[in-house]
Amino acid sequence: MSKRYDEDFKDWVVLQMMPPLNRSVAELAGTLNLLPKSLRAWRQMARDKGSIVPGNGKTSYQWSSADKFNAVMETAPLSEVEISQYCRIKGIYPEQIQEWRVMCQNANTVVDLDPNGVKSAEQRRIKVLERKLLKSDAGLAEAVALLELRKKANAIWGEDKEE
Known part of the structure; x- marks a missing residue:
């Protein structure tokens, strides 16, 4: 019996x-003298209620993205003093909250650089193809404009006759 x-x-x-x-x-x-399964279940119930519970000896630098996001959300409406108090309770630094906030804000931005700060070969290839497409579109527009001009000229002066 449990x-x-x-x-x-x-x-x-x-x-x-x-x-x-x-x-x-x-x-x-x-x-x-408890079952690990029970502790994990209690920790999960606390997470489900919205608490930040990284658990298993993890330092704040090892927290999951979800836990960091929850910390940012919990501290969003707080004043600087309240954030400091929150951080003392959680064992983290206010600078970490700020860093995580910036990471959350930039989560959906597209990065054109690889991890070394250099454009990848595929990104360079895409840029080259985009430039070629723009040039061909401009050439096509010019050709259409010349054909229209020729039609108008022919309508005014008649067909070109080769002598």
């Missing part, structure tokens, strides 16, 4: 897995 734990105890255990303590599931399970 033992039932109250919500306060579960919340306390989840807090142990959060920064700054960052206690791992294995460590807590051994210390508290």
